[in-house]
Amino acid sequence: HRTYFSSQTVAHEALLAALSIAVGVDDGHGKSDRLIYIPMATTTLRTTLPSKAIGLQNASSADERNSNILYANIVVTSPSLDLDPKHLPLIVALLQPTQKTKARSVKGSHKLISKYLPKASIKFSMHEPVFRIALPAVEEDADEDECDLIISSISSVSLDMESSHSGEAGTNYSLGATFRVQSHNLYYQTCSAIRYDFLQTEFMELKFELNASPVVSVIASGILHTFSVRMVRPELRDGILGIVRQLRSNVEPDMKLHAKTSRDPNIVRALPVWLAQLQFEANNFSIEVAGIDKDISDDIRGLAVQADSWTIRYQAQQDGFVDRRASRRRAGSRSVTPDANSFKEGFFEERPPSTNGRRLSLEVRGFEGIVVESADQWEAEPFLAMPYFDVSLSTLSDSAGPMLHVDSKLKTVLIQYSLYRHYAIGMAVTAVRKAFMRVKEDMRFKAKHDSTSNLDIHRDLLAPSRRLTDMEHHDSKDEISPKELITSEISIILIQVKASMPSDPSMMLQIYGVEAGRHRYSSPYFITKLARLYVEDLGLGRIWVRLVSIKSANVELRITGRAADGKRAPPENVIEISTDAVRLAVPHQVVLHKVFDNVVNTVKAIEQMHHRFLTGTNEYVLEKH
Numbered sequence: 001h002r003t004y005f006s007s008q009t010v011a012h013e014a015l016l017a018a019l020s021i022a023v024g025v026d027d028g029h030g031k032s033d034r035l036i037y038i039p040m041a042t043t044t045l046r047t048t049l050p051s052k053a054i055g056l057q058n059a060s061s062a063d064e065r066n067s068n069i070l071y072a073n074i075v076v077t078s079p080s081l082d083l084d085p086k087h088l089p090l091i092v093a094l095l096q097p098t099q100k101t102k103a104r105s106v107k108g109s110h111k112l113i114s115k116y117l118p119k120a121s122i123k124f125s126m127h128e129p130v131f132r133i134a135l136p137a138v139e140e141d142a143d144e145d146e147c148d149l150i151i152s153s154i155s156s157v158s159l160d161m162e163s164s165h166s167g168e169a170g171t172n173y174s175l176g177a178t179f180r181v182q183s184h185n186l187y188y189q190t191c192s193a194i195r196y197d198f199l200q201t202e203f204m205e206l207k208f209e210l211n212a213s214p215v216v217s218v219i220a221s222g223i224l225h226t227f228s229v230r231m232v233r234p235e236l237r238d239g240i241l242g243i244v245r246q247l248r249s250n251v252e253p254d255m256k257l258h259a260k261t262s263r264d265p266n267i268v269r270a271l272p273v274w275l276a277q278l279q280f281e282a283n284n285f286s287i288e289v290a291g292i293d294k295d296i297s298d299d300i301r302g303l304a305v306q307a308d309s310w311t312i313r314y315q316a317q318q319d320g321f322v323d324r325r326a327s328r329r330r331a332g333s334r335s336v337t338p339d340a341n342s343f344k345e346g347f348f349e350e351r352p353p354s355t356n357g358r359r360l361s362l363e364v365r366g367f368e369g370i371v372v373e374s375a376d377q378w379e380a381e382p383f384l385a386m387p388y389f390d391v392s393l394s395t396l397s398d399s400a401g402p403m404l405h406v407d408s409k410l411k412t413v414l415i416q417y418s419l420y421r422h423y424a425i426g427m428a429v430t431a432v433r434k435a436f437m438r439v440k441e442d443m444r445f446k447a448k449h450d451s452t453s454n455l456d457i458h459r460d461l462l463a464p465s466r467r468l469t470d471m472e473h474h475d476s477k478d479e480i481s482p483k484e485l486i487t488s489e490i491s492i493i494l495i496q497v498k499a500s501m502p503s504d505p506s507m508m509l510q511i512y513g514v515e516a517g518r519h520r521y522s523s524p525y526f527i528t529k530l531a532r533l534y535v536e537d538l539g540l541g542r543i544w545v546r547l548v549s550i551k552s553a554n555v556e557l558r559i560t561g562r563a564a565d566g567k568r569a570p571p572e573n574v575i576e577i578s579t580d581a582v583r584l585a586v587p588h589q590v591v592l593h594k595v596f597d598n599v600v601n602t603v604k605a606i607e608q609m610h611h612r613f614l615t616g617t618n619e620y621v622l623e624k625h
Contacts, residue, residue, distance in 0.1 A: 011069075016043040025090065035087065038079045046071040049118060065165040070118040076126045083133050085243055117173055119164045126157040135239045137191045146191040150198075150239055155183035172213040179206040188236040196233045202226035202284075216274045224282035231431065232290040232300055232375050240435045266404050266484065268393050269355040271314065278314035285310060290372045290424075291431035295618070300374050303428035308366030317357035356402075361392035371424045383416040400520060401482035408490040418500040419605055426613045489517035501598035502605070505536040505590065508544055526555040535590055545587035547595070552580040 023036040047070040083091070131152035138148060158180045166172035186199035206222040231237060290302020369384030389410040396403050492514040499507045513529030530551055534544040558574045586592065604622050611621045 011046055011048045014043075014045040016045075017041070025087070033084070033087070035083060036079070036081050038076060040077045042075050044071075044073045047118065065117075066119040068118040070120040070122070072120070072122040074122075074124045076124075076129075078128045078130070079126065080130045080132070083131075085133065085135065088133075088243060117163070117165070120161065122159075122161040124159040126154075129154050129157060133239075133243065135242055138235050138238065139190060139192060142191045148191055148235070148239065149189045150186070150243075151189055152184070152186045154181060154185075157181055166211075166213075172211065174212075175208075175210040177208045177210075179208075180204070188233070188239055190235065196236050197228075197230050198236055199230075200226065200228045217276045218274055219277045220275065220280075221278070222280040224280070226284045227282055227286075228284075229287045229289075231435070232288055232302060232372060234292055237291070237431055237435045265355065266393075266395075268358050268360045268395050268404065269402075271316075271358070271360075273316075273355075275314070276316050278312070280312045281309065282311075283309040288372060289428040289431050290375075291427045291434075293427060300372065301424045301427045302372035302431065303425050304370045304372050304378055306366075306368050306370070307364050310362065310364040312360070312362055314360045315358070317359065356395055356397050358395045359392060360394075361390065363390045364388070371421050372428075381416065383418075383421045385412075385414040387411055398520070400485075402484040403520065404484055404486050406486065406488040408488070410490075410492045412494040413492060413496070415495075415497045416500075417497055419502065419602065419609075422606065423609060426609060430613050485520055487517070487519050489515075491515050499602075502601050503594065503598060504538055505595065505598075507536070507595070507598070508534040510534070523559070524557045526553075528553050535587065535595055537587055537590060539589040545590065546585055547587065547590075548585075549583040550579055550581070554578045 018041045019039065021036070021038040021041065022034055024032045024034040026032045048068055049070065133150040134147045135150065136148070137143075137146050159177065161175060161177040163173065163175035166174055181201065181204045183203070184199070184201040185197070188196040188198060201224065203225040204222070207220065209219040211217050231240075285308075286304065286306035288302065288304040290300045292298060292300055364386070365388050367384075367386040367389065368382040370382045371379040373379060389408065391406070391408045394405045394407070396405065493512070495509075495511040495514060497509045499509075501507060509532070511528050511531045513527075515527045516525060518524040528550075531549070531553060532546055533548040535547050537543055537545045554577070556576045558576060559571045560574055608620070608622055612618065
């Protein structure tokens with residue numbers, strides 16, 4: 001008792017232990033499937049709430065409210081969740097949000113509840129949770145009762161929370177929480193115990209600092225070590241495809257509250273108003289996607305992207321926001337106690353929510369793209385390299401309506417192009433489309449499914465369905481709310497593209513000082529200080545010789561409409577190009593018709609390749625000119 005409370009405090013303790021907890025579903029034919037199984041769960045509670053309940057009604061100071069203490073420790077050992085694809089629609093349907101009616105709020109109820117909020121210390125830990133999805137076996141010699149598995153295994157999950165009342169005037173309650181995940185592995189396992197890794201995470205930590213005074217505001221931060229995704233095996237792709245198709249075919253689209261329209265807020269405006277700051281850092285990041293085109297070869301081809309680190313930052317710059325000065329950099333702390341300086345008086349004032357002035361940025365370092373040549377082998381050199389780039393999204397409004405401003409800054413973009421690398425990228429995109437997006441087979445099934453579900457619309461013409469009501473609601477909303485304009489700015493110091501053509505010579509394009517963008521009251525523009533086109537001179541020992549040089553180029557896209565006979569003509573797109581100097585050269589021993597043939601053949605090969613990726617057929621779509 002003295003370890004947690006004073007000698008004069010009356011406290012209560014509760015201990016709850018449960019063994020062999022099982023949750024299942026009945027298919028309606030007398031057969032039940034077990035979904036959740038927990039071997040053991042223990043809960044320990046120590047609190048003074050029963051003895052302090054009467055005295056807290058008249059408590060005015062933070063010290064008196066903090067005398068109400070709660071200690072909780074929850075431990076769950078080796079829980080497991082086992083699903084079949086047929087169970088996934090049921091889980092998704094249970095998790096779908098439902099339309100809630102506004103409940104009448106009693107004046108001052110939040111003050112009454114805040115008095116009973118304890119000074120809490122809650123620790124939750126889950127050891128070795130496992131999530132499994134059973135899939136049909138892909139091996140031809142497998143027995144009927146055998147199946148493949150998609151397994152998600154985590155070493156440990158923990159959540160630590162600490163909360164207390166602040167000493168400031170008024171009702172101020174703060175809470176700090178830390179969520180940690182250790183060693184997460186998601187993989188595909190065949191019935192013969194062959195394992196194909198899909199997702200690997202070494203460590204993830206999320207920290208939250210919540211303050212209610214009484215307006216709720218949250219500061220969140222997180223860190224992620226070693227995030228790797230590998231989807232190179234066709235077995236894994238087919239397993240994901242089976243899950244996605246099962247979800248599409250059995251979950252009714254009418255369960256959504258409303259259909260998405262062009263007037264819905266963008267990702268920055270859609271963030272909750274109570275989120276004040278967010279920072280998430282990740283390092284050692286990689287994604288690998290590949291596929292097999294059996295009509296051409298049985299070899300795996302695909303794309304791998306990796307980054308040394310990336311950081312996401314979000315700041316809600318609303319009215320009444322007071323920017324804090326940058327403090328001296330300190331070492332990270334594992335304490336979950338909220339920082340008193342994080343929420344100063346006046347940091348957030350009660351005001352109507354506004355989505356203007358928000359800023360969301362992404363900063364990436366060491367980004368590379370590499371061709372996947374087999375399940376365990378990449379190309380030696382990356383075909384795409386961007387040492388640093390930064391993209392930020394900002395929300396603002398003017399007299400004409402809301403705007404989303406996109407600002408991007410890149411140092412250098414280095415590209416090694418070839419038709420082989422183009423084909424590998426196409427195979428990666430095709431593998432993602434087949435696994436997650438709708439293909440022709442899904443569209444045929446959707447058309448058949450919609451033909452039967454559309455009969456429900458005519459059941460009662462006097463009581464339209466929820467889908468029709470939502471459509472009318474969004475149509476009326478679109479009439480009064482202006483569409484948000486997206487403005488952009490991009491600046492790049494150097495763009496360099498080296499192209500290995502179908503035959504010699506190779507080509508290289510260098511563009512220096514690129515600036516491009518679009519604003520509300522100006523035309524889209526593209527400005528470059530210097531652009532050069534080179535070809536490879538084989539006779540001089542494979543050196544680059546200049547073919548075209550353009551200095552200070554400015555390209556603008558203007559929309560004009562000329563008046564004729566008192567009537568205004570339809571708008572026309574006019575491209576205006578201005579330069580300070582253009583120089584053309586014919587290098588020694590360079591045959592120009594070979595350069596032109598290389599460009600034409602490359603464009604034709606790309607057109608035929610894209611047709612195959614989109615349709616999956618070998619139809620010849622090129623025409624003679």
